[in-house]
Amino acid sequence: TRALAVMNIVMGAALGIYTGVLLGTMAARPLWNSALLGPLFLVSGLSTGAAFMLLFGLKDRERRVLGRADMGLIAAELALLALWMIGLATGGGPSEAALATILGGPYTAAFWTMVVALGLLAPLLGEWLEFRHGAVPGRGTAVLVLVGGFALRWILVFAGQASGWATEIAMR
Numbered sequence: 001t002r003a004l005a006v007m008n009i010v011m012g013a014a015l016g017i018y019t020g021v022l023l024g025t026m027a028a029r030p031l032w033n034s035a036l037l038g039p040l041f042l043v044s045g046l047s048t049g050a051a052f053m054l055l056f057g058l059k060d061r062e063r064r065v066l067g068r069a070d071m072g073l074i075a076a077e078l079a080l081l082a083l084w085m086i087g088l089a090t091g092g093g094p095s096e097a098a099l100a101t102i103l104g105g106p107y108t109a110a111f112w113t114m115v116v117a118l119g120l121l122a123p124l125l126g127e128w129l130e131f132r133h134g135a136v137p138g139r140g141t142a143v144l145v146l147v148g149g150f151a152l153r154w155i156l157v158f159a160g161q162a163s164g165w166a167t168e169i170a171m172r
Helices: 002-024 037-054 060-089 093-099 108-132 139-171
Strands: none
Touching: 002 037, 002 139, 037 060, 037 139, 060 093, 060 108, 060 139, 093 139, 108 139
8 A cells, every 4th residue: 555655646746747847948039948937836736725625614724734735835825826926027028028918918917817816826815714713624725726726737738729829930
């Protein structure tokens, strides 16, 4: 059983990281061309996994442990998002144009409301308040984390496709 547990951890990490690694290798899409996407997708996957578990009937102690873990994962996800955006902002013309899709472009509102505000900041605040007051983590913050995790993947895929096309047209 220990070998099975180790194998599940390795396979789970591979599943969580592979989308970001795959996207990060596409130099033609500057929004995706970052080594930070793999860790970002992994941390986001761990956070959404913890949130998904909070939807079920767990013991209060288990819910508190998952809530605390999710706070750390959300903080790490925010840090990785910030580093990813700093990398794009300092990466030259095509990277800056790609970043513009979420900083004033067509995906700005969706990214900042669905991913950052509702998917990360609101759940982080909710889980922190629950932790601070000794409350058992509720399901509302978990649902927001799940929505934010889905939105992150959807927006990054579609904005990355748009940024590649926009960059290609601008360079002609």
